[in-house]
Amino acid sequence: MMPRLSLTLSILAALLVPAAAAAVFFHAPVEQTMGVVQKIFYFHLALALSAFLSFAVACVSGILYLLRRERRFDVAGAASVEIGVVFTTLVLITGSLWGRSIWNTWWTWDPRLTTSLILWLIYASYLILRSAVEEEGRRATFCAVIAVAGFLDVPIVFLSARMFRSIHPTIITSDSVGLEPPMVRTLLLCLVAFLVLWAVLFRLRCSLLRNEARVRDLQFELER
């Protein structure tokens, strides 16, 4: 049985994500210079922010694991990195699609895309490490160390990515939001939808990983 909160969140996500898609297509106006392709931006940005949230959660879980050595922190770290890597993959794909039609290239070494790519590589290596260590406690420690070390790289990654000249549009600056009100509403809806989706996936992955671990516990108890 699914716990109540997970069920509520799942229903909410099932309503919000289609609503966000609908808003993108029917509520937000077509952007003048970029045309209909610009609409990919709503999902792109929402995914990017949720992915970044994942890596922050993984870092905090890593620190907590090292301090407390409790399984739940390892599980939270693993779940959030998995989701983060999937979301970052989607960020790279949507960014690439946009780039193809606007800049006429699949890939450009733009600071934000570069940052996403490097983060993707860092956290994909975390998943490879996870699959390479058998013993649970050791795997948890190593993964926690990598999650913390990976997140510490984020500011340097961003600084280094600025070395490449940017052709990425800066839409939100400190003093103005360069968007029409319906566009802002659509963007906010997409953000909320993806955060709820993130929470659903997070809870589901956590409970799956916990159950896997419990099965192994029972096996161990039976064999000993």
Next chain:
Amino acid sequence: MPTTSADAPFLTVEGVRKAYGGVEALRGVSFTLPRGEFLCLFGPNGAGKSTLLKILSTLLPQSAGRVRVAGFDLEENSAAFRARLGVVSHQSYLYHDLTALENLEFYAGLYAVADPRGTALALLEQAGLYERRHSPAAEFSRGMLQRLSIARALVNDPSLLLLDEPYTGLDEHAANRLRKQLELLRDQERTIVMVTHNLRRGLESATRLGILSRGRLCCMERRGSMTPEAFEALYFDHLERM
């Protein structure tokens, strides 16, 4: 250093637990050991023997409970605790590219011993390895390595010795030699905790016997209080009950 009177327990283990997820590797282990006693802990694989030894050697933090040696708390006074500790395992803890003398000198220096070279030479003499002091450890036989590795554990003149399956991989001759060495250490008033599943070897030199089973210390006897046969029967009885 806090002093202990002659009959006060030297090693105190109080309600030590180690849990991870749903598995409790140790479910509250308590015992005390007076100075100069040699405790041998038996138990099948997965009983929690190595977990307990790792906790005693400060490599693993316990989830609950306390450990004290001569009044030093393992968690509060970790460095002082470790300064009085010697560890021997089935791994040699030696650098195979360094000579016997260099190995011992290195470890003696690590413990900030006053005269590292003198200490190292004296220990090599005791271990019967003085002639081979300039040979790299890589050239040593398994038995010689084990002797050197015990000498290594003694560089800081520890009052508590932890032995993890020291008989692993030794032939009969080397094992007998190890036995004599351990009995010598016991008679030097060092407190020893050894973990093994080799019943015969454990019974030979221990003064106390314990059985760990599924994370619990289910029996703790004086060696003199029962015959080896009776203890063996008790051990297999515990194994079968699981």
Next chain:
Amino acid sequence: MTTLNQIGFLVRKDLRIELRKRESLISMAFFGVLVLVTLSIAVGGGRRVPPETGAGILWVAALFSGVLGLGRVFARERENGCVAALLVSPMNPGSLYAAKALVNLTLMVASQIVLVPVFFALFGQGLAGGLAAVVLPLLLLDVAFSSAGTLLSAVAAGTRRNEVLLPILLFPLLLPVVVLGVKASGAALQGKAGGGLGAVEPLAAFCVIYSVAGYFLFPFAAREV
């Protein structure tokens, strides 16, 4: 023993083994030269390369030869469980991190004394600035590599696939260092005085962040013996 004494003590032990066995240094220098030769042939042999490409080639050679030595730095402590013996001694585990990072740094700098002249011999045509131009960025790379690499080597050495996992874990983390370093040394090789200075600060920040993080995180990873 003070922390500094401990570090010096541990470094001397490692360098003594290295001097006796020459396990790492020769293979590091040899492999680095091999990478340079391979890349020289790959770009067409003897052709002039633009300064930034030249800087990139030097950095690739330095990274690949560095990871070869790094694998041994911590694996040696695991071989007979020695790291457990170090951790049960009264030594501060952070000292072990600092010592290992310093040993790795020494090995990298020593191997690059061979690498850099070979680089200029193969690619030197048309590069301004000369030797002095690459020294500072390369030193920063070595410190960055050693500070992050030593931490990750403790993780990789605890798995059964040390040699494979170490570059997989380390290279993504070092990508920003590569970006910054190539910019800095590329500008210097073009002969622009102070051209790459903007990249030096983030590089130094990387070194500081990972030295501190390594000092605190390393004991957790090393204890999983």
